[in-house]
Structure formats: structure tokens, C-alpha cells
Amino acid sequence: MEILVTYDVATETAEGRRRLRKVAEICQAHGQRVQKSVFECILSAAQYERLKDKLARAIDPAEDSLRFYRLAEPRERHLETMGRQIVYDLHDPLVL
Amino acid sequence: MRELLNTLFVQTEGAYLSLDQDTVRVEIDGTVKLRAPLLNLGAIVVFGRVMLTPALIARCAVDGRSVVWMSSTGRFQGRLEGPVRGNVLLRRAQHLAALDETRTARIARQIVAAKIQNSRQLLLRVGRDSEAEDRNRLAMAAAELADILARLRAATELNVIRGLEGEAARAYFGVFGRMVRVDREELAPDGRTRRPPRDRTNALLSFLYALLRGDCQGALEGVGLDPQVGFLHSLRPGRPALALDLMEELRPSVDRLALALINRRQIRREHFDLLPGGAVYLNEAGRKVVIVAYQERKAEEVEHRALKEKVAWGLVAHVQARLLARYLRGDLAEYPPYLAR
Secondary structure (H helix, E strand, O other), X not given: OEEEEEEEOOOOOHHHHHHHHHHHHHHHHHOEEEEOOEEEEEOOHXXXXXXXXXXXXXXXXXXXXXXXXXXXXXXXXXXXXXXXXXXOOOOOOEEO | OOOOOEEEEEOOOOOEEEEEOOEEEEEEOOEEEEEEEHHHEEEEEEEOOOEEXXXXXXXXXXXXXXXXXXXXXXXXXXXXXXXXOOHHHHHHHHHXXXXXXXXXXXXXXXXXXXXXHHHHHHHHHHHHOOOHHHHHHHHHHHHHHHHHHHHHHHOOOHHHHHHHHHHHHHHHHHOHHHHOOOOHHHHOOOOOOOOOOOOHHHHHHHHHHHHHHHHHHHHHHHHOOOOOOOOOOOOOOOOOHHHHHHHHHHHHHHHHHHHHHHHOOOOOHHHEEXXXXXXXXXXXXXXXXHHHHHHHHHHOEXXXXXXXXXEXXXXXXXHHHHHHHHHHHOOOOOOOOOOOO
């Protein structure tokens, strides 16, 4: 399944900035960064559960916010973009 | 449901692949070109001078993600196979399929159908620009191939499929010389001859097929299939039967390259040695011309119909090997062969 993860982490404190780094790191490991706090992830159901579990433990629920959207597949039919895109589609053959 | 994993191919000389948390980072000329989560990757295939950090290699081994090293010409050099995702299961699936007459015949039929279809496309394509008599003869052969294809559709026995393949090859090579436009008397073959090739066109084809065979074998080893256990080709000691199977769909693409080399006069009479006894081989200068053209051909992008993607022609064998592995594992209902445009 494809999941869009967006987050908002309160970074007024050093502790908040540490949480932000941690959240970004977890998201990086599970998907492609498409915008600053937005990740597209291609995951199995189990991987999705693990991702949510890791993120839940990384945030402060009183300060931070996370949203998970299930994307309609196939993505190319439901996604439109504008402007600069620096993203590889992880479904595509990856040839560098 | 199982998520299908992607393969990362890196063929840029000097690329640097490293492990960054749980992602692989690809740097080329000091800039990060890609950062992909490892969990989306089933394999990493690198060509030529590409560097992988020890940490990345170790992590791939632990996860059971294969890393394949190929030379820059695409020859298989080695593979790292982790302990978890058993290659043995794929090989067992392959061996079981090879023992199953129905499955063997189905794979063989898909391969032969694609070969005939691709050959037919080539005859029609060249025929369009040919003079009337050649065009007619090529069109007649194409019609014969269409007829064989129709009969193939109903064929369920391996022997019948092999027979139709032979029939198609005779029709195709019977008119192959009519696609040669320069020095036809000297260059044009009278059917396919091999071991040894007996004219210049056949010598050129034999050499190109050898390059293709090496690539196909590398592609199969790259996904962990046993290159010796084939379906269309029977088992014989030392024979890479599955590599020969995989070649079949791609032969017409190589034939097209051979014709281009001849008709554009890139390959000429002085590129061949004629041996006593009638054998004809490319000489060193000729081999160089052909290898360069072949490498350039591999970089050209073609439309892959089953994937609905553009891929470099040189990667088609890798794509087909992966599709075959998926079919053997039961992820696909039918093996989708490569159909050229």
C-alpha cells in the first residue's frame, strides 16, 4: 500500500528539534521525501504498523502532529504535480 | 499480499553507494542522486567501477538483499546472496517447473511466441523500405510466421512447440539475405549456418549472439536463477539452457543491429577472416566495431510493453529474468516475454 505521511513537530525547544530529526530519520527509512515534511511510502501492512509504532514513540503527542493518508493506487493516475520535482518513483526501474 | 521489491541498477562509473540509516544513498560526482529506503529494494546491481561501502554490503548480506557485480560490458562477475531470502527456494521452484511438462511447455510457448512475433516485426519493418521483389518475399515470410504463431497458440506439447520454432526459424532465415542491401552476393547468407558460420553475415550473427548469451547468463545469475535449467532448451551438461531460452526473445533485436551494421557499411569485407574449409569469422578490427555498436545499442531505450516503461535495451534481459523469477515463484499467472516494437 502507499501511505503519505505528513508531520508537524514543535521545534521551539532543543528537545523538539531532536524529535524532529528522529521523525525525519524514521520516515526516510520508510519512504521518499517529496516535500519538507511529507513522505511517500510504499509499505506492506506489517511495515506500516512498524512505521506507526516507531513514530508514536518518537513524538510528543501534546506538541506534535502526524497524519497518515492512504493513497489511491496506481499513483500515476491519481497524482498531479507542479513545479520542481526531485523525486524518484520507487516503483520505476531504478537506473542510475 | 506481497509487495514487489525494486532493483537498483547503478551503471555510472565512479558512483558511490553508502548506507545512511536504513537507506541507500547514491552519490555521483559528489552529489546525492538518490536516497532510497532499503526496504523497497530487493537487489542492487552495479556495473563496472561502482563503489559500495562495507557497511552497505554487510547490511545487504544481513537483510538477504542480493548485490550483483557486473563488468562494464555486462558480464556477470559475482553475487552476494544473504542468508534469509533463500535463493534455494527460487531454484527449487525453477527445478520443479522444469519437471512439470505443462509449466515447461507454457514457458517455452511464451518464449517462442515472442521470438516469432519479434522476427516478424523485423521482416515487416525492413520490408517497408525494400524494393518490390524483396518486399514481397519478406511479406510472404512474415505471413508464414503469422500462420505459425496462430498454430502455436493451440500447441501444448513441448515437441510441437519446438517444431514450430524450427519451422519459423527456417522461414525467417530463408529470407534473411533479402534484408541485406549491400554486396548481397558476397554477404547474404543462404539460411543460417553456425559451427562454423560460413558467410560474413552468419559470422557477425554468431559473434553478436555470443555477446547476448553472456548478458543473458549474467542476468539470470543476477536474480538467482540456475542458468543451466531451461525450458525450451533441453538439459545438457555444460549448456546454459535457460540463458539460451532467455536469448530467444532478444535475438531479433540483435539481428536488427547486425543488419544495420552491414547496411550502413560499418562492417565491411576487411573485417572478416576467411579460413580454409569455408569458415568465416570476424577479425580483431571487426570485433571491435561490433562490440562498440553492441554497447551503444544496450544504452538505447526501448518500450517494455509488459512493464509499460522505457528501459535501456541492455537491461531487458535483467527485466525478463526478474519476470521469469516472479512467474516461477507464483507471483505472476504467466511469464510475460519481451515484445519489441
